[in-house]
Amino acid sequence: MKVLFIAGSDFTIHPNHRAHHFVTFLEEYADCVDTISLKRFYSGPSFAGPWTRFWQGLREGRGNAVEIIESQSGTHIIIQRLPGRLDYIAQDIWACFHLQRLFDQEYDFCVFGNPDNVFIPWFLKKKGVIKTVIYDDWDYYCGFDNSWFVKLLIKIREKMCVSMSDTVVSVGNLLSELRKRQGAKRTCVIPNGVNYKLFAKAQQKKTHPPTLIYIGKLADEYGIDISLKGFSQVLREIPAAKYLIVGYNEGQYSRYLQDLADGLGISNNVTFLGQKRYEELPDILAQADIGVALFKPNDLMKYTFPLKVVEYMAAGLAVVGTKIGETGILIAEAKSGDALDCSPDRFAHVVIDMFSDEARLLQCCENAREYAKRYDWSVLFSAFFEYIGFQVAPEDVGERSAAV
Numbered sequence: 335m336k337v338l339f340i341a342g343s344d345f346t347i348h349p350n351h352r353a354h355h356f357v358t359f360l361e362e363y364a365d366c367v368d369t370i371s372l373k374r375f376y377s378g379p380s381f382a383g384p385w386t387r388f389w390q391g392l393r394e395g396r397g398n399a400v401e402i403i404e405s406q407s408g409t410h411i412i413i414q415r416l417p418g419r420l421d422y423i424a425q426d427i428w429a430c431f432h433l434q435r436l437f438d439q440e441y442d443f444c445v446f447g448n449p450d451n452v453f454i455p456w457f458l459k460k461k462g463v464i465k466t467v468i469y470d471d472w473d474y475y476c477g478f479d480n481s482w483f484v485k486l487l488i489k490i491r492e493k494m495c496v497s498m499s500d501t502v503v504s505v506g507n508l509l510s511e512l513r514k515r516q517g518a519k520r521t522c523v524i525p526n527g528v529n530y531k532l533f534a535k536a537q538q539k540k541t542h543p544p545t546l547i548y549i550g551k552l553a554d555e556y557g558i559d560i561s562l563k564g565f566s567q568v569l570r571e572i573p574a575a576k577y578l579i580v581g582y583n584e585g586q587y588s589r590y591l592q593d594l595a596d597g598l599g600i601s602n603n604v605t606f607l608g609q610k611r612y613e614e615l616p617d618i619l620a621q622a623d624i625g626v627a628l629f630k631p632n633d634l635m636k637y638t639f640p641l642k643v644v645e646y647m648a649a650g651l652a653v654v655g656t657k658i659g660e661t662g663i664l665i666a667e668a669k670s671g672d673a674l675d676c677s678p679d680r681f682a683h684v685v686i687d688m689f690s691d692e693a694r695l696l697q698c699c700e701n702a703r704e705y706a707k708r709y710d711w712s713v714l715f716s717a718f719f720e721y722i723g724f725q726v727a728p729e730d731v732g733e734r735s736a737a738v
Contacts, residue, residue: 335364336439338464340446340454345371346412350612352472352505352526352641353447359715360445361407368408368441370433370454372425373401375415388417400432411435422484426453436463443468443724445503449475449491456498468722469499471509472526477634492516501722506639506660522721525660526641528648530710532612536619536649537703544689545576547622547651549615550642552583555635557628557656557676558591564628564681566598571686575603578622582609619649623695624688627655630676635659644709647702652695654684668705671698 337360341353360367376382376391394414401412413432416425430453443466446455455467475488493516496502502518504510510521546565548558558579565577577600579591588606595601610618619625625646629635639660646653653671655661662673671688674680688695707713 336366336441337364337368338436338439338441338444338458339367339369340444340451341369341371342448342450343372343374343415344448345369346373350615350641353470355527355529355711356445356470356715359711359718363719364407366408368436368439369410370429370451371410371412372415372429372450373412375417375421384418391417402435409435419484422450422487426451429454430457433458437461439463440465442466443722445470446495447472449488449495452491452494452498456494459498466501466722466724467499469495469502471495471502471504471513473505474509474512474634474637477632477637503718503721506637508659509637509639512637520721522717524714524718524721525709526639526644527709527711527714528641528644528706530648530707533616533619533645533648533706534650534703536616536651538620539650540620542621542623543574543576544572545578545622546624546626546654546685547578547580547619547646548626549580549619549645550640552579552581552588552591554587555630555632557630558626559594560630560676560678561626561628561681562591562594562598562600562604563678564685565604566600567678567682568685568689569600569603572689575689577604578607578618579604580607580610580615580618615645616649619646619651622649622651623699624671624685625649625651625653627653627661628676628681629656629658629661631656631658635661640664644706648706648709650699650703652688652698652702654681654688668701669698670702670705 339357344351345353357367357369376387378390399414403410413429415421416428441464444455444464445468447470458464459467475492476485496513496516496518501520502513503522503524504513505526507523510523513521568575592606595604627640627643635658637659643653643661643664647668647670653665655665655673656676657673665671665673672684674684
């Protein structure tokens with residue numbers, strides 16, 4: 335079996351993206367898994383002006399626009415993105431010019447994610463390089479906060495992703511139903527999951543005060559500012575409480591959050607730990623009781639299946655999140671915490687109640703641990719080949735699933 339996996343810039347920036355787990359799964363069965371991913375046009379400080387970013391990006395790309403990394407599992411091709419709006423319009427077309435080394439290859443199937451990449455599998459299929467195309471549908475990209483022009487381009491590209499693919503693999507039922515309405519030939523659902531064995535290490539808790547934790551991207555739509563405002567109210571009732579925030583930000587949002595904590599007078603109880611390696615997360619989660627997933631109501635979050643919620647549960651944490659999309663469904667189904675409206679007052683009320691009722695908090699944590707077992711990546715991906723109609727020896731998949 336020979337597979338091509340096309341990811342985006344997430345693959346090189348985020349160490350715990352769904353694409354990494356998908357590739358790891360495919361490497362278990364395929365003789366070769368080649369990957370294509372993107373890197374930023376400019377990698378310097380975010381505060382630099384547009385001209386500085388442009389000229390520095392050109393210098394970074396001079397003679398280094400494409401990187402080739404060979405490994406035992408296959409070849410990884412990393413292509414520099416285009417600057418500004420050119421990136422939205424033609425970055426995948428630009429990428430195709432750097433894929434000549436693949437033209438004499440033949441893959442059994444190709445998995446791709448992100449509508450920014452849609453012309454790459456389309457082009458390679460026309461060239462006869464790939465036979466079957468699977469769209470790994472991990473986000474509703476039209477929901478991101480962009481200009482009307484960019485939203486229009488993304489909308490066109492998303493519909494093309496759905497129409498050209500032999501199978502659409504969505505992260506949740508809400509997103510899968512949307513793709514059916516958009517004309518998908520075949521759909522299935524493989525949710526976001528967790529390396530359960532790794533995160534279960536956090537179930538052995540360290541001594542700590544009542545502690546909240548957020549892990550993930552620091553951006554407005556994730557409601558971290560709302561949770562900080564609510565946490566300031568929690569401290570009036572539980573002065574010893576702590577809030578750990580783990581994550582990265584490509585712009586100035588992390589600075590805004592730190593200034594907000596200072597302005598609320600809670601900076602002594604809030605710790606910004608920055609971005610951490612995937613393997614470090616269980617050790618940090620072992621110092622917390624409640625995971626925060628307070629997403630703001632918008633089109634993006636309406637369809638999201640949050641990876642962080644399942645990781646919180648596998649780590650033995652209760653979860654406080656919003657009712658939006660799959661988040662509220664997960665929390666309610668697992669009986670692992672509370673789903674609420676995105677409000678500082680509601681957040682504070684729920685957190686205070688949970689910390690004040692130790693028996694309920696412990697029960698939520700126990701429910702979370704048990705529920706998360708079904709979301710181990712190995713279990714979730716075990717049906718992938720059946721979904722796409724590709725024949726793999728049943729005992730191979732069975733052995734891997736049984737090892738969970």
